[in-house]
Amino acid sequence: xxxxxRARTGTLASAVMLTVAACGGGGGATGETAxxxxxxxxxxxxxxxxxxRTDLVQNGDMEAYAKEFNKxxxxxxxxxxxxxxxxxxxxxxxxxxxxxxxxMIPAVVAKNDYxxxxxxxxxxxxxxxxxxxxxxxxxxxxxxGTAQFGTANGFVYNKxxxxxxxxxxxxxxxxxxxxxxxxxxxxTGAIPYYTNFKDGWPLVQWTSxxxxxxxxxxxxxxxxxAVSPWKEGGELHTVDTLLHDTVKQGLVEKDPTTTxxxxxxxxxxxxxxxxxxxxxxxxxxxxxxxxEAGGSPAxxxxxxxxxxxxxxxxxxxxxxxxxxxSAHSENKAAARAWVDWFSEKSGYSEKEGAVPxxxxxxxxxxxxxxxxxxxxFVERSEAKTAQVNDIDNAAxxxxxxxxxxxxxxxxxxxxxxxxxxxxxxxxxxxxxxxARTAGS
Numbered sequence: 001x002x003x004x005x006r007a008r009t010g011t012l013a014s015a016v017m018l019t020v021a022a023c024g025g026g027g028g029a030t031g032e033t034a035x036x037x038x039x040x041x042x043x044x045x046x047x048x049x050x051x052x053r054t055d056l057v058q059n060g061d062m063e064a065y066a067k068e069f070n071k072x073x074x075x076x077x078x079x080x081x082x083x084x085x086x087x088x089x090x091x092x093x094x095x096x097x098x099x100x101x102x103x104m105i106p107a108v109v110a111k112n113d114y115x116x117x118x119x120x121x122x123x124x125x126x127x128x129x130x131x132x133x134x135x136x137x138x139x140x141x142x143x144x145g146t147a148q149f150g151t152a153n154g155f156v157y158n159k160x161x162x163x164x165x166x167x168x169x170x171x172x173x174x175x176x177x178x179x180x181x182x183x184x185x186x187x188t189g190a191i192p193y194y195t196n197f198k199d200g201w202p203l204v205q206w207t208s209x210x211x212x213x214x215x216x217x218x219x220x221x222x223x224x225x226a227v228s229p230w231k232e233g234g235e236l237h238t239v240d241t242l243l244h245d246t247v248k249q250g251l252v253e254k255d256p257t258t259t260x261x262x263x264x265x266x267x268x269x270x271x272x273x274x275x276x277x278x279x280x281x282x283x284x285x286x287x288x289x290x291x292e293a294g295g296s297p298a299x300x301x302x303x304x305x306x307x308x309x310x311x312x313x314x315x316x317x318x319x320x321x322x323x324x325x326s327a328h329s330e331n332k333a334a335a336r337a338w339v340d341w342f343s344e345k346s347g348y349s350e351k352e353g354a355v356p357x358x359x360x361x362x363x364x365x366x367x368x369x370x371x372x373x374x375x376x377f378v379e380r381s382e383a384k385t386a387q388v389n390d391i392d393n394a395a396x397x398x399x400x401x402x403x404x405x406x407x408x409x410x411x412x413x414x415x416x417x418x419x420x421x422x423x424x425x426x427x428x429x430x431x432x433x434x435a436r437t438a439g440s
Contacts, residue, residue: 033332043076046077132379153316198259217381280364318380
């Protein structure tokens with residue numbers, strides 16, 4: 001998996017209100033717990049780990065992790081299989097009982113079906129004390145997977161460009177943010193905001209700010225009903241209005257249909273682009289791009305969505321892929337040992353600049369500005385994800401797809417007819433009708 005695909009994984013898997021469908025099962029799951037082993041020296045067997053990170057398999061990074069793991073678990077043989085079309089391929093394999101020992105839970109697997117496919121790790125009440133995002137895989141009071149890491153949401157920006165425009169503090173309101181972008185346009189040669197319209201998937205990242213606006217962990221759950229999400233005061237109204245107005249005021253690239261994600265990383269690093277809406281996972285990619293371009297990684301900053309509650313910024317924190325142990329694995333103890341070690345001791349989340357899954361672990365250096373400025377991290381509830389998914393699918397809007405936001409951008413730049421108010425009214429009507437027919 002290349003950098004672009006990795007970015008998609010991080011973004012889409014973290015914007016989790018999203019697509020879930022049932023999947024046929026191989027059957028025969030015993031319900032046996034994949035318990036955490038107490039004695040590393042007694043754990044034996046071979047395990048296969050399926051991963052979408054083909055880049056890390058190909059460059060030897062995963063093998064290096066396995067060597068470190070073997071220092072603690074010398075009797076376990078770990079092999080890896082990197083899969084490019086991870087979601088599609090693994091979904092097919094899950095119709096059999098041959099889908100590895102450890103795997104990232106595909107988004108297509110319905111949450112209530114987890115016990116058919118995965119071994120439980122233990123009681124949610126116990127594991128939730130240690131790990132973030134436990135509710136994401138909770139079924140019947142048991143946890144069926146733990147996250148590799150989490151991601152905070154906000155804007156990646158070039159500090160040097162903002163400073164050149166006379167900007168020092170973070171904007172506290174959407175109006176201040178727009179004023180800041182206008183200053184960038186007037187005083188620098190940089191594109192104030194880059195939409196990544198053509199690749200599409202970065203537009204989905206805007207959805208991940210549901211929760212940041214109200215500082216409410218249950219913000220996504222609150223969409224489960226005929227609630228007109230785009231009404232005045234609603235979080236999606238605030239989020240999508242800011243994107244619309246940014247485009248409407250000419251604060252983006254001249255032709256959104258020609259954007260290029262890979263090129264945008266280098267351009268932001270060099271100061272040709274001032275800001276982009278992305279998850280915190282992107283900070284390290286931008287810093288690396290700065291090194292490659294001969295720039296300064298220190299110029300890459302990360303700022304929260306421009307809304308405050310009680311004088312403080314908030315940022316939703318959502319999980320990346322969840323690691324699970326196959327219900328059919330013959331070496332569940334070894335598989336669980338790998339999952340726990342990779343989440344807790346591998347250093348993977350630190351290297352990715354991501355939010356650690358272990359609650360007691362410190363935030364990464366990529367989020368130092370958030371920590372130093374007392375940004376509140378909001379771990380978004382997943383309690384009603386399935387209901388929200390059902391409504392979203394029935395409404396054919398696609399909170400986790402770029403289409404409706406691409407139409408929003410086209411409306412703002414005059415390619416699509418109608419006003420923003422008309423567009424929001426249409427979205428609300430479709431959502432509310434779907435909510436009633438979906439029985440939510």
